[in-house]
Amino acid sequence: MAKIIDLPRNEAGIEAALAELGPRFGTRFNTGQALRAQHGHTTTWLRNQAPDAVIFVHSTEEVQEIVRACSRHRVPVIAFGAGSSLEGHLNASAGGISIDFSQMNRILKVNAEDMDVVIEPGVTRKALNSHLRDTGLFFPVDPGADATLGGMAATGASGTNAVRYGTMKENILGLKAVLPSGEVIKTAARARKTSAGYDLTHLMVGSEGTLGLITELTLRLRGIPAAISAATCSFETVEAACQCVIATIQYGLPVARIELVDALMVGAVNRYAKLNLPETPLLLLEFHGTETGVSEDAATFGEIAAEFGGTGFAATTREEERNKLWQARHDAYWAGLALRPGAKGISTDICVPVSRLAEALTRAEARAAELNMIAPVVGHVGDGNFHVLMLIDTDNPAEIELAEAYVAWLNEMAIEMEGTCTGEHGIGQGKAAYLVRELGPEAMDVMATIKRGIDPQNIFNPGKMGLPNYG
Amino acid sequence: MAKIIDLPRNEAGIEAALAELGPRFGTRFNTGQALRAQHGHTTTWLRNQAPDAVIFVHSTEEVQEIVRACSRHRVPVIAFGAGSSLEGHLNASAGGISIDFSQMNRILKVNAEDMDVVIEPGVTRKALNSHLRDTGLFFPVDPGADATLGGMAATGASGTNAVRYGTMKENILGLKAVLPSGEVIKTAARARKTSAGYDLTHLMVGSEGTLGLITELTLRLRGIPAAISAATCSFETVEAACQCVIATIQYGLPVARIELVDALMVGAVNRYAKLNLPETPLLLLEFHGTETGVSEDAATFGEIAAEFGGTGFAATTREEERNKLWQARHDAYWAGLALRPGAKGISTDICVPVSRLAEALTRAEARAAELNMIAPVVGHVGDGNFHVLMLIDTDNPAEIELAEAYVAWLNEMAIEMEGTCTGEHGIGQGKAAYLVRELGPEAMDVMATIKRGIDPQNIFNPGKMGLPNYG
Numbered sequence: 001m002a003k004i005i006d007l008p009r010n011e012a013g014i015e016a017a018l019a020e021l022g023p024r025f026g027t028r029f030n031t032g033q034a035l036r037a038q039h040g041h042t043t044t045w046l047r048n049q050a051p052d053a054v055i056f057v058h059s060t061e062e063v064q065e066i067v068r069a070c071s072r073h074r075v076p077v078i079a080f081g082a083g084s085s086l087e088g089h090l091n092a093s094a095g096g097i098s099i100d101f102s103q104m105n106r107i108l109k110v111n112a113e114d115m116d117v118v119i120e121p122g123v124t125r126k127a128l129n130s131h132l133r134d135t136g137l138f139f140p141v142d143p144g145a146d147a148t149l150g151g152m153a154a155t156g157a158s159g160t161n162a163v164r165y166g167t168m169k170e171n172i173l174g175l176k177a178v179l180p181s182g183e184v185i186k187t188a189a190r191a192r193k194t195s196a197g198y199d200l201t202h203l204m205v206g207s208e209g210t211l212g213l214i215t216e217l218t219l220r221l222r223g224i225p226a227a228i229s230a231a232t233c234s235f236e237t238v239e240a241a242c243q244c245v246i247a248t249i250q251y252g253l254p255v256a257r258i259e260l261v262d263a264l265m266v267g268a269v270n271r272y273a274k275l276n277l278p279e280t281p282l283l284l285l286e287f288h289g290t291e292t293g294v295s296e297d298a299a300t301f302g303e304i305a306a307e308f309g310g311t312g313f314a315a316t317t318r319e320e321e322r323n324k325l326w327q328a329r330h331d332a333y334w335a336g337l338a339l340r341p342g343a344k345g346i347s348t349d350i351c352v353p354v355s356r357l358a359e360a361l362t363r364a365e366a367r368a369a370e371l372n373m374i375a376p377v378v379g380h381v382g383d384g385n386f387h388v389l390m391l392i393d394t395d396n397p398a399e400i401e402l403a404e405a406y407v408a409w410l411n412e413m414a415i416e417m418e419g420t421c422t423g424e425h426g427i428g429q430g431k432a433a434y435l436v437r438e439l440g441p442e443a444m445d446v447m448a449t450i451k452r453g454i455d456p457q458n459i460f461n462p463g464k465m466g467l468p469n470y471g
Numbered sequence: 472m473a474k475i476i477d478l479p480r481n482e483a484g485i486e487a488a489l490a491e492l493g494p495r496f497g498t499r500f501n502t503g504q505a506l507r508a509q510h511g512h513t514t515t516w517l518r519n520q521a522p523d524a525v526i527f528v529h530s531t532e533e534v535q536e537i538v539r540a541c542s543r544h545r546v547p548v549i550a551f552g553a554g555s556s557l558e559g560h561l562n563a564s565a566g567g568i569s570i571d572f573s574q575m576n577r578i579l580k581v582n583a584e585d586m587d588v589v590i591e592p593g594v595t596r597k598a599l600n601s602h603l604r605d606t607g608l609f610f611p612v613d614p615g616a617d618a619t620l621g622g623m624a625a626t627g628a629s630g631t632n633a634v635r636y637g638t639m640k641e642n643i644l645g646l647k648a649v650l651p652s653g654e655v656i657k658t659a660a661r662a663r664k665t666s667a668g669y670d671l672t673h674l675m676v677g678s679e680g681t682l683g684l685i686t687e688l689t690l691r692l693r694g695i696p697a698a699i700s701a702a703t704c705s706f707e708t709v710e711a712a713c714q715c716v717i718a719t720i721q722y723g724l725p726v727a728r729i730e731l732v733d734a735l736m737v738g739a740v741n742r743y744a745k746l747n748l749p750e751t752p753l754l755l756l757e758f759h760g761t762e763t764g765v766s767e768d769a770a771t772f773g774e775i776a777a778e779f780g781g782t783g784f785a786a787t788t789r790e791e792e793r794n795k796l797w798q799a800r801h802d803a804y805w806a807g808l809a810l811r812p813g814a815k816g817i818s819t820d821i822c823v824p825v826s827r828l829a830e831a832l833t834r835a836e837a838r839a840a841e842l843n844m845i846a847p848v849v850g851h852v853g854d855g856n857f858h859v860l861m862l863i864d865t866d867n868p869a870e871i872e873l874a875e876a877y878v879a880w881l882n883e884m885a886i887e888m889e890g891t892c893t894g895e896h897g898i899g900q901g902k903a904a905y906l907v908r909e910l911g912p913e914a915m916d917v918m919a920t921i922k923r924g925i926d927p928q929n930i931f932n933p934g935k936m937g938l939p940n941y942g
Contacts, residue, residue: 113717113826136721156666167664169673170641185914190889191822192854193638195627195677195897197906197936198918202640202673206666223723246584250607252694252760293764351662355584383663418661426666435668443656447669449924454917465668 004046004429007094007463013073014052014095020069021055021097028056028103039080039098041090045346045394045403046429051078051092056100060176060184060215063099067213068182070097070459074471077180078461079209081151082124084143086347087428089155089208093463099213101150107131108216115221116173116190121150121214128219137221140165143424144333150214155426156206160329163249163382164256164288167424169205171220177204177212180455190218203450208426209461211454225288228256230322231298231315232285233305234278238262238365241281242358244308245381248285249354251304253297257286258382261328262365265336265376265389269328272335277328278312283381284329291317329378336376336389343374343391348407349431350414351385351423360417364388364410371402385423412437432466475517475900478565478934484544485523485566491540492526492568499527499574510551510569512561516817516865516874517900522549522563527571531647531655531686534570538684539653541568541930545942548651549932550680552622553595555614557818558899560626560679564934570684572621578602579687586692587644587661592621592685599690608692611636614895615804621685626897627677631800634720634853635727635759638895640676642691648675648683651926661689674921679897680932682925696759699727701793702769702786703756704776705749709733709836712752713829715779716852719756720825722775724768728757729853732799733836736807736847736860740799743806748799749783754852755800762788800849807847807860814845814862819878820902821885822856822894831888835859835881842873856894883908903937 022029030036036050057063070077076096083090092098105122112135119128126146129138143152143159151157153175158167165171174188187200204212235241241260248255260283261269267279285301287294298315305313316322323330337345352360361377368375368388379386388410390403411421411434421427421434436444444466451458451467458471493500501507507521528534541548547567554561563569576593583606590599597617600609614623614630622628624646629638636642645659658671675683706712712731719726731754732740738750756772758765769786776784787793794801808816823831832848839846839859850857859881861874882892882905892898892905907915915937922929922938929942 111824111826113721114824115721116824156670158664158666162664166641169664169670170637179913179917183913183916185917186910187914189822189886189891189909190824191856191885191891191894192825193629193633193640193822193856193894194891195629195820195893195895196891196902196909197677197898197914198682198921199627199640199670199673199677200910200914200917202670203921206668206670211669223721225723250584250586250694252696349666351660351664353582353585353587353661354663355582385662385664414662415660420660420662420665420667422666423662423664424666427668431667438660438667439657439671442650442654443658443668443671445654446650446656446671446925450669450674450921453920453924 004088005093005463006049007469009095010074013075017069017073017075017097018053021066025055030054038083039090039100040092041085041088042083043086044088044430045344045392045400046088046091049091049093051098052095054098054100056103058104060178063178063213063215064182064184066097066099067178067180071180071182071457074457074459076459076462079154079213081122081148082146084145084147084151085155085428086425087430089426089428089464091429101148110135112137116218117221118216118218119149121217122148124148125152132221136224138224139219140222141168141171149217149219153205153214153217154207154209158424160257160259160380162380163258164254165222169202172201172205173218173220174201175204175214175218176216177214179212180457180460206426208428208464210451210464210467211460227289227291227294227317228322229287229294229298229315229317230325231301232325233283233310233313235281235283236309238281238361239358240308241283242361242381244283244305244310246354247304248301249382253300254287254289255285255382256288259284259329260379260381261332262377265332265378266328268335268339268376269331272338273327273331275327282328284326332378339376340374340391344394346390346392346403348388348410349422349425350410350419351383352414352417352419354384356417356419357381357384360413361386363413367406367409371406373403373406383423384419427465429464435466475559476564476934477520478940480566481545484546488540488544488546488568489524492537496526501525509554510561510571511563512556512559513554514557515559515901516815516863516871517559517562520562520564522569523566525569525571527574529575531649534649534684534686535653535655537568537570538649538651542651542653542928545928545930547930547933550625550684552593552619553617555616555618555622556626556899557896558901560897560899560935562900572619581606583608587689588692589687589689590620592688593619595619596623603692607695609695610690611693612639612642620688620690624676624685624688625678625680629895631728631730631851633851634729635725636693640673643672643676644689644691645672646675646685646689647687648685650683651928651931677897679899679935681922681935681938682931698760698762698765698788699793700758700765700769700786700788701756701796702772702784703796704754704781704784706752706754707780709752709832710829711779712754713832713852715754715776715781717825718775719772720853724771725758726756726853727759730755730800731850731852732803733848736803736849737799739806739810739847740802743809744798744802746799753799755797803849810847811845811862815865817861817863817874819859819881820893820896821881821890822854823885823888823890825855827888827890828852828855831884832857834884838877838880842877844874844877854894855890898936900935906937
């Protein structure tokens with residue numbers, strides 16, 4: 001297993017906090033082994049570090065109450081949404097209390113005229129969009145998992161349609177957060193834009209629960225498009241597919257999604273879903289707009305793709321056929337896992353400037369093959385972000401070691417290409433070692449200064465993001 | 472004149488810093504009265520607070536050298552771009568050194584495939600777009616003034632086409648900044664998206680020179696649209712115009728610009744430019760896309776406008792005619808000033824949720840009329856942001872007092888409507904009193920904590936943004 005550090009536990013403080021909060025929260029306070037382990041994490045290859053208790057909260061005031069008790073006793077507090085973090089964000093490195101926000105999931109106000117919505121952090125993106133259906137509006141950020149929006153904000157999540165609609169960073173107008181002191185801040189007014197003071201909204205978004213616990217979010221919404229078209233096209237090489245992506249975006253085609261599935265993954269899908277796609281890199285696109293607009297866009301893409309040797313171009317606006325065209329992408333995760341039954345799928349997350357994408361992808365595939373790793377790839381290629389799904393026997397230390405070396409090599413390559421080790425999964429524990437390589441010690445010092453200033457006792461999610469372990 | 476505070480000056484330190492830096496920078500070091508006064512500010516009704524010296528810098532290393540000297544001597548440092556700040560950001564409240572970035576204006580690298588550009592902070596937006604012309608790309612943020620991009624970043628500027636392309640916040644991929652310690656940080660990789668660590672990019676953007684001096688910017692670029700259409704339409708009332716704006720945006724029409732000119736301003740333009748427009752609220756729009764697309768968009772807007780009683784709808788894609796249609800907007804500032812020759816034009820900057828815009832505008836106009844103020848209005852109405860141009864005799868204390876009371880009333884109204892006192896001009900000195908009203912003392916405490924942590928001596932632009940005056 002990957003090496004992660006157990007930080008010193010404040011046993012007396014933890015005992016006191018549990019004694020205080022247990023009676024207060026009754027059945028919403030839990031110390032059962034299974035629930036605690038599940039709140040450490042379940043989605044990574046990192047060793048589990050379970051919290052000492054899990055509390056299901058219902059209001060900002062309850063969060064404040066827990067934080068004040070934990071501050072008094074110097075006990076760690078870790079925010080938990082849906083548990084879909086991929087980098088060990090939820091592990092309790094020094095023990096402490098996991099605050100589970102899943103029951104704090106009210107949609108407080110839909111402001112349809114303003115195209116925004118005010119929600120509690122435990123609302124999941126699917127629940128939100130299902131609630132919004134009749135308004136003609138939707139929330140666009142889609143990381144795949146049905147994560148909570150609080151968790152998505154805390155990790156700066158994105159997904160397949162960031163190329164059109166942006167990431168969580170571009171889609172949060174403001175938020176409320178409980179600080180380590182127990183105080184609540186509001187980061188921004190509900191106006192569509194603002195130049196009022198330091199941008200505390202963006203400071204909290206992506207801070208992974210280390211600075212504040214998000215208890216309310218105001219999100220930007222978009223109009224549900226009148227029509228959606230899907231298009232797919234196969235390419236001889238990753239290079240040709242990437243050149244086609246660059247040309248498509250430079251042309252100004254308003255793609256809503258542009259995904260790449262690599263040859264290995266196409267083969268996996270063929271076997272998994274009994275399809276018959278050419279086992280070469282496949283691009284999948286979606287356009288959002290008017291019926292005629294999206295049909296034209298798809299056709300224009302077909303012409304661009306042909307210039308780069310694209311074959312088997314297909315496009316449609318009908319929902320059933322769209323789903324069929326996109327099946328290779330929808331089935332990718334499970335089809336990938338089926339390449340090696342019993343193995344665990346561990347995802348990398350580098351993001352590079354699009355001009356370097358072909359090279360990055362080609363080298364990533366070649367290196368995995370050299371190491372005899374089975375590692376299919378899917379990519380949000382419009383943004384330069386792709387995931388290598390490493391299929392690993394996590395009971396085999398030699399394989400873990402090999403995979404870790406691969407991840408290190410991959411992240412270094414991304415950084416050399418002026419890219420990042422994480423496009424959308426965050427740093428957590430898993431990538432802490434790479435952040436300083438990417439941004440340098442001076443930037444890390446600024447982060448540490450902010451962390452110390454806002455959380456002088458280091459009680460909010462300690463041991464994450466490569467921040468110092470003080471307190 | 473508006474009341475602003477002179478902070479205590481560190482005379483001995485200032486003298487020592489000047490003695491050290493003068494010989495070092497030779498002719499690029501200036502202490503002339505006129506130049507110093509011009510580097511305080513020239514665009515507000517605030518009293519001028521001139522720096523003690525102005526230094527024209529050419530490199531990050533020079534900025535570091537100045538900052539290190541000023542840190543050693545505890546002397547304030549104020550960054551200066553084009554001097555187009557509207558809220559007294561540039562005033563030297565405790566004296567000190569103004570670093571003029573206007574000669575640090577190289578375009579370092581155009582990455583056309585990645586649609587980004589790396590520049591020094593003294594590049595102006597017009598210079599950048601003129602340099603980019605042959606690449607088919609452009610930088611979209613347009614605040615009117617030909618500001619430097621470093622200044623636009625520092626104040627979180629935007630302008631007429633934020634509704635389509637976003638503000639500076641959405642268009643900066645990363646930056647380099649010199650800290651009060653003299654160290655340089657890089658805030659992000661050049662990737663299109665990132666979840667790597669605290670969002671130091673957004674922390675620096677809009678921090679008004681109080682945390683770091685921006686010495687390099689990586690900006691997102693967009694494709695120059697194949698076609699542009701302009702459309703205008705008159706409305707009986709501000710209410711009808713605003714309802715039309717809401718309907719247009721909800722319909723999903725991809726407006727690039729949507730501006731309102733109020734009845735008083737239309738009258739001003741009629742007289743100034745010898746036009747014959749109906750003296751009622753006027754909407755002006757621009758659409759960017761393909762030739763057929765933008766023509767359809769403009770026509771669709773015409774249909775929506777008709778539903779709200781719009782009259783005199785006109786649209787065109789030809790450049791000369793477009794400029795004619797938009798003349799009322801282009802001439803607004805000078806036409807507005809001509810309403811009261813000799814008066815100074817002072818602009819407000821509130822931004823409210825779009826659902827409250829009609830009410831906010833109507834009340835703002837009515838209140839100005841009650842006070843016998845001549846105060847025409849232009850608005851970036853797609854974002855809910857509008858500017859009341861108060862025409863003031865700044866030599867008349869009674870008028871100043873009245874106008875200040877109006878600004879206070881307007882900002883309070885915006886805050887009550889869940890809006891902000893500043894959509895795009897920033898806080899500076901002029902709006903310091905409103906920031907705490909808008910976000911609350913808890914958020915201000917967080918800002919002060921960050922400021923103290925990063926700038927323990929309070930040498931970077933002290934006395935701004937309502938931050939505490941320590942050090």
